[in-house]
Amino acid sequence: MILMPLPDRDFDPSETAIPWKILTENRLQVVFATPYGNPGLADMRMVTGEGLGVWKRLLAARKDALADYGLMLGSHEFNNPIKYAAIDSSKFSGMILPGGHAPGMKTYLESIELQKVIVDFFKRGKPVGAICHGVVLVSRSIDPDTGKSVIHEYKTTALLKMQELSAYYLTFSRLGNYYRTYPDTVEDEVKSKLSDSRNFLQGNWGIFRDKTHKLKHGFTVTDRNFLSARWPGDAHRFANDFVTLLGNSARKMSGP
Numbered sequence: 001m002i003l004m005p006l007p008d009r010d011f012d013p014s015e016t017a018i019p020w021k022i023l024t025e026n027r028l029q030v031v032f033a034t035p036y037g038n039p040g041l042a043d044m045r046m047v048t049g050e051g052l053g054v055w056k057r058l059l060a061a062r063k064d065a066l067a068d069y070g071l072m073l074g075s076h077e078f079n080n081p082i083k084y085a086a087i088d089s090s091k092f093s094g095m096i097l098p099g100g101h102a103p104g105m106k107t108y109l110e111s112i113e114l115q116k117v118i119v120d121f122f123k124r125g126k127p128v129g130a131i132c133h134g135v136v137l138v139s140r141s142i143d144p145d146t147g148k149s150v151i152h153e154y155k156t157t158a159l160l161k162m163q164e165l166s167a168y169y170l171t172f173s174r175l176g177n178y179y180r181t182y183p184d185t186v187e188d189e190v191k192s193k194l195s196d197s198r199n200f201l202q203g204n205w206g207i208f209r210d211k212t213h214k215l216k217h218g219f220t221v222t223d224r225n226f227l228s229a230r231w232p233g234d235a236h237r238f239a240n241d242f243v244t245l246l247g248n249s250a251r252k253m254s255g256p
Contacts, residue, residue, distance in 0.1 A: 002246075003087065003095040005033040005114055006040040010104030013042040014065035014232035015131045019096050020078075021068040022239035028246070031092070032081035035107055039079050042069065043102045045178075055170050062209060065232065084113040089120040094246050096239075099132025099159070099231075101181045109133060109181070115141040122150040122225065127249050129242040131229040132159045136186055138226070139193040149193035155223040156194070157201045157230050159186040209233035215240065225249065 002023055006016065020030050034040050047066065049056035061069065072078050095118075099105075108114065118141035121128050130138045135158035141150045164186055168179040182189065191197045203219030210218035210233060218237025220229045227245050229238035 001029045001031050001092050003033060003092040003117075004030050005084065005087075005095075005097065005108065005111075005117075006081070007100070007105050007108035008035055008038065009041040010043045010100050010102035011040055011098055011108070012061075012100040012132065012232060013046050013069040014061045014235050015098040015100070015134070015238075016042070017069035017072045018065055018232075018235040019098070019129075019131075019239040019242065020072050020075075022236070022243065023096075024075075026243050028243070030077050030096075032078055033084055033087055034081045035084055035111070037081055037083040037086070039081060041104075043100055043104070045102070046100075051174055051178075052171065053174060055167075059167060059171070061232065064212070065235070084111060084117075087113075087117050089117055089124065089126070092121075092126070093250070094127035094242070095121055095129070096242060097128070097130040097134030097137055099130075099134045101133060101159075101164075101179055103181070105133060105181060109137050109140070111137075119143055119150055125225050125249075127225050127227065127242065127245045129227040129229075129238065129245070130158075131234065131238050132231050133181065133186060135159075135190055135228050138228075139190045151226060152193060152195050154194070154226055155199045155201060155221055156190060156226065156228040157203060157219065157221045158190045158228060159230050160202055160206055161185045161187040163206050163231055203230065206230055206233060210236045212236055 046061045049060035191200045208217040215237040218234040220241045
C-alpha cells in the first residue's frame, strides 16, 4: 500500500491525480489521509482556471490531468481517507507527498503529525516521493536524533524560485499573494535545510509539461529512498520514477 496524505483543501489536482492514476495502473493500492478523515478538496482555481486570465493555459491543470482527477474523485480510496492520527507507517511500502500553493495547504505543510510519519519512513528506509511544496513538508521533518531535516544530507529538487516568482508576478494584479504560500520561496526554504545548497538541483527550465508517453520535459532527483520533483509538469515522470523506486526498494529488501 502507498500512503498519500492530503490537506482538507487546496491540494494541486495534477500532482495528486496523475501519480494516483499511474500507481493504480501498476496495481498499487493508494491510501489517502486527511486531517480529519474527510475527502479533501483540490485547489479549484487549478481545476477551473478562474481568475488566471490569459495565463490559464499555462498555469491551470491540463486536460489529461483533469481526466485523471475526475477518475480519482470517483474512486473508493479517495472518498474513504484515513485520519493523519491513524497512519501506521509499518503498513505502507511507500509514501507520495503532493504539492499545492493555495492557503489551505498550510495545515498539511505545517502538520507535526505528518512530519513524524515522514521521519519514521526515512528511518525505515522506505520510499518517499515529494513534488513541489511536498518537498517543503519533507524538509521541515526533523530527525530527533540529529536535530536536522531528514534530507539534510540528500540531493533534492523542488519548485524553483524562477517558477514560483514568475507565477506570482503574472497574477499578482488579479490574485495578490495566491502564488506565495510563505514569504520565503520553496527553493530558498528547502536549500536552508540542506548541508550544502549545491545539493539542490534545478534541472531544465521547467516551462513545458511532460506527458504519459513523453517524459523528457519532466525532471526528478532520486537520492537513496527519496524522490523529488518540481511542479505539475514533472508529474508523469515523477510517478513513473516512484514506481521504479518502489521496485528497487522491494528487491533490496528481499536480498540476493
